[in-house]
Amino acid sequence: MARIIVVTSGKGGVGKTTSSAAIGTGLAQRGHSTVIIDFDVGLRNLDLIMGCERRVVYDFVNVINGEATLNQALIKDKRTEGLYILPASQTRDKDALTEEGVAKVLAELKQRFDYIVCDSPAGIEKGAQMALYFADEAIVVTNPEVSSVRDSDRILGILQSKSLRAREGQDAVKEHLLLTRYNPARVSAGEMLSVADVEDILAIPLLGVIPESQDVLKASNQGEPVILNSEALAGQAYSDAVDRLLGEDRAHRFLDEEKQGFFKRLLGGRG
Amino acid sequence: MSSPDFLLKGSTVTVVVLELHQYVPDAFPGLLAERVAQAPALFQGSPVVISLEPLSADDGTAVDLGGMLDHCRDQGLRPIAFRAVPEALQSAATDTGLALLPAGGGRGKPLEMPAESAPEAPEIKVRTEQQPVSSVRPTRTITRPVRSGQQIYAEGGDLIVLAPVSEGAEVLADGNIHIYGALRGRALAGVHGDASARIFCQHMDAELISVAGHFLLSDALGDSILRKPAQVSLDGDVLSVSAL
Numbered sequence: 001m002a003r004i005i006v007v008t009s010g011k012g013g014v015g016k017t018t019s020s021a022a023i024g025t026g027l028a029q030r031g032h033s034t035v036i037i038d039f040d041v042g043l044r045n046l047d048l049i050m051g052c053e054r055r056v057v058y059d060f061v062n063v064i065n066g067e068a069t070l071n072q073a074l075i076k077d078k079r080t081e082g083l084y085i086l087p088a089s090q091t092r093d094k095d096a097l098t099e100e101g102v103a104k105v106l107a108e109l110k111q112r113f114d115y116i117v118c119d120s121p122a123g124i125e126k127g128a129q130m131a132l133y134f135a136d137e138a139i140v141v142t143n144p145e146v147s148s149v150r151d152s153d154r155i156l157g158i159l160q161s162k163s164l165r166a167r168e169g170q171d172a173v174k175e176h177l178l179l180t181r182y183n184p185a186r187v188s189a190g191e192m193l194s195v196a197d198v199e200d201i202l203a204i205p206l207l208g209v210i211p212e213s214q215d216v217l218k219a220s221n222q223g224e225p226v227i228l229n230s231e232a233l234a235g236q237a238y239s240d241a242v243d244r245l246l247g248e249d250r251a252h253r254f255l256d257e258e259k260q261g262f263f264k265r266l267l268g269g270r271g
Numbered sequence: 272m273s274s275p276d277f278l279l280k281g282s283t284v285t286v287v288v289l290e291l292h293q294y295v296p297d298a299f300p301g302l303l304a305e306r307v308a309q310a311p312a313l314f315q316g317s318p319v320v321i322s323l324e325p326l327s328a329d330d331g332t333a334v335d336l337g338g339m340l341d342h343c344r345d346q347g348l349r350p351i352a353f354r355a356v357p358e359a360l361q362s363a364a365t366d367t368g369l370a371l372l373p374a375g376g377g378r379g380k381p382l383e384m385p386a387e388s389a390p391e392a393p394e395i396k397v398r399t400e401q402q403p404v405s406s407v408r409p410t411r412t413i414t415r416p417v418r419s420g421q422q423i424y425a426e427g428g429d430l431i432v433l434a435p436v437s438e439g440a441e442v443l444a445d446g447n448i449h450i451y452g453a454l455r456g457r458a459l460a461g462v463h464g465d466a467s468a469r470i471f472c473q474h475m476d477a478e479l480i481s482v483a484g485h486f487l488l489s490d491a492l493g494d495s496i497l498r499k500p501a502q503v504s505l506d507g508d509v510l511s512v513s514a515l
Contacts, residue, residue, distance in 0.1 A: 150419050153437045157418030167275065172415075200453070203416050203435055 002110040005117050005245075006135035007178075008159075010151030012122030014143045015180040018216060019238070020119035021049045022227040023139065026242030028083035029227075032114040035074065038088035039131035040121035041096055047087045050077065051223025061089035064101030070108055079228065084113075094127035106134050124158055133164050137174040139207060139245075143181045144193040149201050152177075156202065176207035178241060183212040184257040195255055208241030210234050211254040286351070287314070289343070290322045294334040300342045307346045315347045324355035324374055336363050410446075417442055417456065424462075438478060447471070458503075459486075466505045471515065475501035485510045 007020040017040075024036035038046035041061060047053040052075045058068035063086070070086075077083035086109075089096065109116050120131035132138060138159050142152040159173050160166055166173070179198055186192040195209055210216075215232035219225060227238040233254055240250040307314045321343075326334070336353075343350050352370035364371055411425035413432045419439030423430065430444035435452035442448055443459045446468055450458065453474035461468030461483040468482055476498050480487050482505040492512060500515040 150438055153419040154439070156416070157421045157440075160415065160418065161421070201435070201437065201455070203452070 002113055003115055003136045004106065004110075004134050005115060005137045005139060006120055006132040007117060007139045007141060008120040008128060008132055008155050009122065009141040009148070010124060010128075010155040011143075011148045014141050014148050015210070015216075016122070016141050017045045017049050017119050018220060018226065019139065019141050019178055019180065019210075020046065020117050021225040022235075022238040023242055023245065024115070024117040025077070025080050025083060025225040026227050026239060027115045027117070027245075028077070028080045030242065030246065031082070032246075033082040033112065034115040034117060035084040035086055035109055035113045036117040036119060037086040037109075038119050039097070039127055040119065041088045041127060042090065042093045043121065044088040044090040046085060046119050047075075048223060049220050050085050050225065052077070052085055052087075053223070056087045059087045059089040060105070061092050061096040063105050064096065064098065070105065079224075094121070094125065094130070097127060097130045099130070099133065102130055103134065124154060128155070129158065129162055132159055132173075133162070135159070135163060135173050136165070137176065137245075139176045139178050140202070140204065141178050141180055142198060142202070144179060144183075144187065144195075144198060146193065149193065149198055152202060156204065175204040176245065177202055177204050178207045178210065180210040181212045182209045182254070184255060188257060195252075206252065207244055208237055209252055209255055210237045210241070286318050286320050287348075288320045288322050288354070289348075289350075290325050291334070291339075292325045294326075294339060296335060296338060299339065300345070303342055303346050307348070311347075317348055318351045319343060319348045320352045320354050320372065321350055321369075322354040323357060323360065326357060334360060336360060336367055340367060340369075411444070413442075416452065419456070444468070453498075457481075460503070461505075468505075470503040472502075473500050474498055475512070480510070480512070482510055487512065 007016050007023065009016050020036050024034050027034040036046060036050070037060060038044055040046070047056050055075050058073040060073065062068040063070055063073045073086055075085045075087065077085060106116065118131045118135065121127040140152045140156060142148050156175060159175065163173050165171065177199065179195060182195070183192055187194045195206065199206055211233050213232060213234040215229060216226050216234050219229060226232055226235045227242070229235040230239070237254055240253065243250050340350050350369060352372050353364045354372040355374035356364040356371055410429040410431055413423055413430070414434060416434040417423055417432060417436045417440040419437045422441045423443070425444035425446065427445050429446040430442055430448045432442060432450045432452065436442055436450055436454050436456045436458065438455045440456035441459070442450070442456065443462050445461065445463045445465060448458050448460045448470045450472040453476055454472040455476045455478070457479040458470050458472070458477055459481040460470045464483050466483040470480055470482065475492060475496050477492070478489050480503050482503060485505055485508065487510050496512050496514055501512055502515050503510060503512050
């Protein structure tokens with residue numbers, strides 16, 4: 001049975017799309033057929049992060065409106081076997097997402113894929129609510145700062161009250177915390193919340209901690225999910241997170257300040 | 272996002288109860304009309320529960336329920352249920368199609384009528400009372416975190432939260448509030464004025480605490496209390512917060 005995973009946060013700019021791309025790619029790398037859906041209608045970004053922006057012909061809204069078939073709209077990823085992207089429409093707005101339409105498309109995708117990753121838009125309005133409505137699991141992306149944590153808390157409340165599972169009284173949506181842009185040095189300096197602080201406030205299981213890194217920005221600009229860069233700490237951290245998502249036990253890494261070696265210091269080491 | 276077609280909920284409504292002490296078929300319509308005339312607006316279309324509780328066992332057999340309902344309806348009342356129907360009248364009451372309620376325990380207060388020196392009608396007393404749909408109001412227990420933007424209200428009773436209450440969340444109760452996770456949001460006890468209500472928590476970091484409308488903001492919490500187990504109670508007009 002296909003699992004629907006929403007990647008959400010409430011707050012914008014915390015790394016939802018980066019995380020959707022990395023986790024979707026990671027799932028496909030491990031042999032699970034996966035589709036990543038961009039729910040950010042009107043502010044399409046996933047195609048850029050995945051490097052397939054020039055291959056978008058039809059989009060999610062076209063499929064909902066019956067103007068294109070799923071096969072026409074799905075973009076096959078060229079790097080990772082078994083990975084597809086369903087891009088958002090750039091010329092429409094969130095009202096184009098209807099519950100019936102989304103349900104229909106998801107039902108069809110469920111026949112074909114093991115995992116459906118829904119990249120949610122920011123906010124708590126219709127677009128975000130549609131992205132999380134059908135979810136079985138939720139990855140809540142949070143930065144270690146107070147406003148992001150509060151917005152994550154808010155979205156967790158919406159997951160509990162407004163998701164289909166909540167409405168129908170089924171088992172609750174399984175929640176995961178993904179802490180991104182984590183900088184242990186700044187945590188030590190008291191400029192950032194620690195993992196423990198965030199866990200204490202949100203009280204949900206920790207899926208992973210992604211260290212703040214130039215590699216993430218570089219990967220985004222190149223249209224290549226950072227998880228494909230196994231040299232990068234952020235890429236390794238995403239790999240660990242995907243393993244944990246699949247039920248494997250991985251110790252959390254990158255939580256403490258890296259001891260910088262002489263050469264690295266000399267060369268102005270990068271995370 | 273479509274909402275479900277319906278929800279089933281327990282609810283409490285106030286209805287007029289017509290307590291029948293004895294039924295004299297010839298006198299009843301006149302007495303009822305007289306009573307209704309005192310406050311026509313109050314009774315027009317008003318749902319009424321007919322309580323047969325005060326009827327003595329002997330009278331019980333003689334009441335013509337159908338006829339009585341007709342008289343009530345003639346006066347603009349809308350009978351919705353019988354309460355405490357005696358054994359002998361059970362089948363007749365069922366035949367009327369109205370709901371049958373169990374005995375109510377005799378609470379309730381006489382309905383305030385517009386002052387007028389109307390002659391007392393001994394056979395009919397009209398009282399309003401809280402008609403409990405579920406007669407107990409249990410303590411409400413919440414086991415999941417109360418998130419920012421959520422509001423939980425324990426109506427008529429106590430609230431127990433076995434998880435954190437986040438910043439921006441609000442928990443309210445007519446009675447006491449017990450929080451076994453961290454309290455970072457707002458907690459309001461005794462919201463309907465119960466000054467004896469208290470708030471107990473394991474980790475006091477509230478944005479706002481209130482008992483019976485008297486409130487304190489987080490600035491007012493001293494270091495001896497902050498992030499520690501604490502209780503909040505109303506001492507006269509002053510809200511007092513003390514370590515547990």
